[in-house]
Amino acid sequence: MVNAVNARGYTSSRKRGLWAHLLELFRFRDLVYNLVLRELKARYKNSLLGFFWSLLNPLAMMLVFTVVFTVFMPNNSIDKFPLFILCGLLPWQYFTAGVMSSINAVTGNANLVKKVYFPREALPLATVLANLVHFLLALVLLFAAAFLYQVPLSPWIWMLPLVILIQTCFILGLAFILSTLNVFYRDTLMVMDVVILAWFFLTPVFYPIDILPQSQEVLGFTLNVHRLMYILNPMASLISAYRDLLYWGYRTDLDFFLRTALTALVILVFGYWFFVRYSSRFGEEV
Amino acid sequence: MESDAPAQEPLLEFRNVSKCFPLHRAERRTLPSLLRRFVPGLRPDPSQQRLFWPLRQVSFTVQRGETLGIVGPNGAGKSTLLKLVTGILEPTEGEIRVNGRVASLLELGAGFHPDLTGRENIFLNGSIYGLSRRTIQERMPDIIDFADLGEFIDTPVKHYSSGMYVRLGFAIAVHTEPDLLLVDEVLAVGDAAFQRKSLERLDELRRQGVTVIFVSHSPEMVRSLSTRALWLEDGTIWADGPAEVVVARYLAETWASEEESTKQAPAEEKEEEPRRWGTGKLLIEEVRLLDSQGQERRHFHPGEPLTIEIHYCAKNRIPEPVFGLAIHRSDGVHVTGPNTAFAGCRIPWVEGPGVVRYRIPSLPLLEGSYHISLAAHNQEDTEMFDYHDRLYLLRVLAPVEGERYGLMTLQGEWSWNGTGTS
Numbered sequence: 057m058v059n060a061v062n063a064r065g066y067t068s069s070r071k072r073g074l075w076a077h078l079l080e081l082f083r084f085r086d087l088v089y090n091l092v093l094r095e096l097k098a099r100y101k102n103s104l105l106g107f108f109w110s111l112l113n114p115l116a117m118m119l120v121f122t123v124v125f126t127v128f129m130p131n132n133s134i135d136k137f138p139l140f141i142l143c144g145l146l147p148w149q150y151f152t153a154g155v156m157s158s159i160n161a162v163t164g165n166a167n168l169v170k171k172v173y174f175p176r177e178a179l180p181l182a183t184v185l186a187n188l189v190h191f192l193l194a195l196v197l198l199f200a201a202a203f204l205y206q207v208p209l210s211p212w213i214w215m216l217p218l219v220i221l222i223q224t225c226f227i228l229g230l231a232f233i234l235s236t237l238n239v240f241y242r243d244t245l246m247v248m249d250v251v252i253l254a255w256f257f258l259t260p261v262f263y264p265i266d267i268l269p270q271s272q273e274v275l276g277f278t279l280n281v282h283r284l285m286y287i288l289n290p291m292a293s294l295i296s297a298y299r300d301l302l303y304w305g306y307r308t309d310l311d312f313f314l315r316t317a318l319t320a321l322v323i324l325v326f327g328y329w330f331f332v333r334y335s336s337r338f339g340e341e342v
Numbered sequence: 343m344e345s346d347a348p349a350q351e352p353l354l355e356f357r358n359v360s361k362c363f364p365l366h367r368a369e370r371r372t373l374p375s376l377l378r379r380f381v382p383g384l385r386p387d388p389s390q391q392r393l394f395w396p397l398r399q400v401s402f403t404v405q406r407g408e409t410l411g412i413v414g415p416n417g418a419g420k421s422t423l424l425k426l427v428t429g430i431l432e433p434t435e436g437e438i439r440v441n442g443r444v445a446s447l448l449e450l451g452a453g454f455h456p457d458l459t460g461r462e463n464i465f466l467n468g469s470i471y472g473l474s475r476r477t478i479q480e481r482m483p484d485i486i487d488f489a490d491l492g493e494f495i496d497t498p499v500k501h502y503s504s505g506m507y508v509r510l511g512f513a514i515a516v517h518t519e520p521d522l523l524l525v526d527e528v529l530a531v532g533d534a535a536f537q538r539k540s541l542e543r544l545d546e547l548r549r550q551g552v553t554v555i556f557v558s559h560s561p562e563m564v565r566s567l568s569t570r571a572l573w574l575e576d577g578t579i580w581a582d583g584p585a586e587v588v589v590a591r592y593l594a595e596t597w598a599s600e601e602e603s604t605k606q607a608p609a610e611e612k613e614e615e616p617r618r619w620g621t622g623k624l625l626i627e628e629v630r631l632l633d634s635q636g637q638e639r640r641h642f643h644p645g646e647p648l649t650i651e652i653h654y655c656a657k658n659r660i661p662e663p664v665f666g667l668a669i670h671r672s673d674g675v676h677v678t679g680p681n682t683a684f685a686g687c688r689i690p691w692v693e694g695p696g697v698v699r700y701r702i703p704s705l706p707l708l709e710g711s712y713h714i715s716l717a718a719h720n721q722e723d724t725e726m727f728d729y730h731d732r733l734y735l736l737r738v739l740a741p742v743e744g745e746r747y748g749l750m751t752l753q754g755e756w757s758w759n760g761t762g763t764s
Contacts, residue, residue, distance in 0.1 A: 087469040094455050094466050101457040101498075171452040173429035173444070174470050339430035340363065 077332050081175045091182030096189060110193040114149060118142050121262055134264065136303075139201045143299045144261035146198055150191035151227060151291060152252055158183040158231035159238045159245050166342040176335040177328070180231040188224055202302060210305035219297045219308075226290055226320035232327030236334050239341050259291045264299075286312055290319050351441055352403040353522055353553050354427065359436035361397045361422055396422040397577045399436070406521070409554045411564030411585055413592050414574035420557045423574065424524050427555065442521025445471055450511030456500035460491055460510055463499055467511070471518045481517045488543070489513035490536075509536055516543050523547060525556035562709060565589040590740065617731045624660055624692065624718050624727035628653040629734050631714075641737035644751060645744065648705045648736075652698040652716060654728075659693040662721040667700060670732055671749065672711040683721070705738065706750045712736040 081088075100106040121141045125134075134140050161180040162169060169176065202209075238244040260268075268282040285292045293316040300308040396419040404410055412420050425431040426438060428446050453470050454463045464485055468478035486495050489510045491502075499507065516523070525544070544567075548554055558564050564571055564585060571588035573581040581588045630638050630651040642648050652665060666681025680700065682689060689698075713732035719725060745751045 084469070084472055086475045087472070089475070090466045090469040094458060094462075097462065098455055098457045165453075168453045168470070170430065172446070172470055174472065336432040339425065339432075 081177050084175050084178055087174060088178050088182050091178060092185045095186035110190045111197050114146055114194050114197055117145055136205045139205050140303055141262060142198050142201055143303045144295050146194050147295055147298050148261045150187055154184045154187040154227040155230050159234045161235045162239050162338055163342055169338050169342050176338055180235045184228050184231050210301050212301055212307040216301055222317045222320045223294050225324045229323030229327035232331040236331050239338055259289060260295060265296055290316050353406045353442055354404040355439040356400050356402050357437045359400045359433045359438055362434040363394045395577055400579055402582060404553060406553055407551045408570055409548055409568040411568030411571045412557045412574055413561050413564050413571060418574045419577040420574055424526055427524060444522045445515050445518045445520035446524035447515050450508045454499050457498050459498055460495040464514055467514045473518060485513045485517045512540055522553045561589045561593055617733055620726045620728035624654055624656040626652055626654050626716050626718060626728045626730060629716060640735060641739050642705055643739050644708050644741045645704050648702045650700045655695045656692045659691055661691045663689055663692055664719055665698045666717045668715040670713045706753055707738045708748060708750055709738050709740045
């Protein structure tokens with residue numbers, strides 16, 4: 057009755073490397089699965105419409121944006137605005153929900169962290185994965201809209217899972233960093249509230265990235281805002297990639313695509329290292 | 343995996359383990375102190391910080407199949423030690439090796455999600471212990487059976503009573519098939535039937551070779567359950583050896599020091615409001631437990647003579663008062679309640695100071711802590727003059743020889759009529 061999953065031997069984790077932590081996390085993969093399940097079930101348990109909220113919420117948001125930008129401010133020239141906004145809104149909602157809910161992933165489970173040992177990485181990981189499930193459900197809406205507008209499927213649609221994977225890596229990296237910070241400094245959540253709002257306006261969710269100027273004088277320097285946005289804001293690149301694939305039907309720009317992938321990977325590895333480095337103190341700090 | 347480990351390798355090993363917490367943790371988390379950390383000249387001097395060491399240089403090993411009890415006063419570092427074993431805390435210095443799966447009964451029901459049903463929580467909790475879904479599926483019937491929740495198993499746990507909550511938590515923990523089980527006082531929860539069931543299950547696990555470490559405030563429990571005991575005090579190991587020996591030393595030591603402190607304690611402390619009441623026409627002023635030499639003591643061996651001396655003072659003349667006492671075991675069991683009226687000892691009247699004695703020729707109580715209550719009331723029991731509710735502690739030590747099981751000895755006599763083998 058002894059199998060590899062059951063046996064657990066450890067020494068003080070301070071002495072273990074990243075690889076040993078990853079192996080341990082792999083042994084606890086069923087925990088991650090169950091935590092994701094817990095999050096999904098708990099979210100819908102007492103609501104009438106259950107998982108339909110995954111669809112209703114973005115649908116309502118889409119309506120709001122469409123009314124604001126086509127009725128109140130009709131002078132924009134974006135074709136098929138509902139589809140356009142969904143392409144930006146869904147990945148953005150995935151991003152904010154994933155980041156913001158994972159800030160509390162460790163502190164919100166204090167009773168567990170203080171009393172039981174398990175790889176703590178499972179907590180932010182499960183939170184992000186639960187939000188990924190939501191995002192995937194909501195994508196159904198996007199495909200429905202594309203179908204209604206008779207947008208032909210791009211031959212590059214096979215890249216979509218890759219884009220989602222890259223975005224997930226990026227969110228996960230941030231989730232590791234922020235959930236750790238929040239254990240030691242509870243200001244993290246308040247700070248991130250503001251940061252996310254600013255980030256929203258800095259990201260081409262409800263406007264096309266092409267409206268950003270190619271050159272702009274700022275404090276005497278000439279900046280290419282358009283290009284800077286791509287380089288500094290991975291979310292801009294990601295949303296552009298979604299739009300390229302689902303709205304314009306282009307092949308997304310490989311140069312930017314690879315750069316974003318690299319950024320996401322660096323953040324993920326750094327975030328994981330950061331988390332593991334401090335997770336041994338979670339038991340006494342939360 | 344653990345089966346190919348060499349047999350001699352201990353299941354648990356502590357090597358010079360110390361744990362330290364900074365005392366002024368609130369100070370550290372301010373913005374100025376954060377900024378100071380980045381300015382080399384202003385960095386706080388680590389030697390200035392006050393530190394608290396719940397454990398210092400602790401070394402011990404536990405072999406497979408042992409049952410280790412840990413005794414020690416509050417704040418001795420017992421909980422810290424258990425948390426280090428589980429891996430929740432990391433040692434500041436030293437090394438801890440665990441060669442197997444640890445399950446602990448420190449956290450019954452921790453991690454239950456209130457909105458999920460009992461069954462769903464079994465999966466969740468089981469996987470927190472590191473079990474795979476398949477394994478949990480296999481053990482599900484046993485767990486449900488043990489928790490004895492009936493149809494509540496498919497009800498969200500937020501509707502559970504606290505007893506049901508603990509039962510489910512316990513059922514999961516003992517079915518994880520741990521190599522090492524940590525138990526911390528939790529057996530005090532639940533009703534008597536469940537407690538018995540838990541103890542039986544614990545015994546069964548021990549017989550199957552599961553190693554158990556448990557912490558208890560009741561040294562009697564440590565002695566009866568474990569083979570070996572650690573005495574932890576001030577963060578260091580004071581004694582390590584056979585449970586019988588260590589617990590006896592521990593008890594002798596703590597009781598001696600407790601006796602000293604009760605002697606030194608000011609008399610007013612005994613007059614705490616809720617534990618003493620009455621009209622005050624007659625006051626019980628002093629109570630003494632005396633041994634055969636007339637020496638005042640707080641601990642006695644079974645079979646020793648014991649005299650309870652009650653010093654009272656009546657302001658005015660009171661006709662036919664009744665003096666009584668009650669003995670409760672520390673867990674609340676009412677052992678006895680004699681009084682002068684039952685015994686036919688009629689006191690015509692009292693006025694001014696006086697003494698009433700209750701003599702027990704041979705103390706029938708067995709090892710444990712008991713509380714003595716005293717009462718003085720009128721003949722009809724309609725007026726309570728003075729009542730001292732469980733204010734006096736009586737410790738009964740383990741017998742040097744003779745009976746040792748249960749609450750008391752009936753002082754019966756055995757005889758044998760038979761032919762033997764010849």
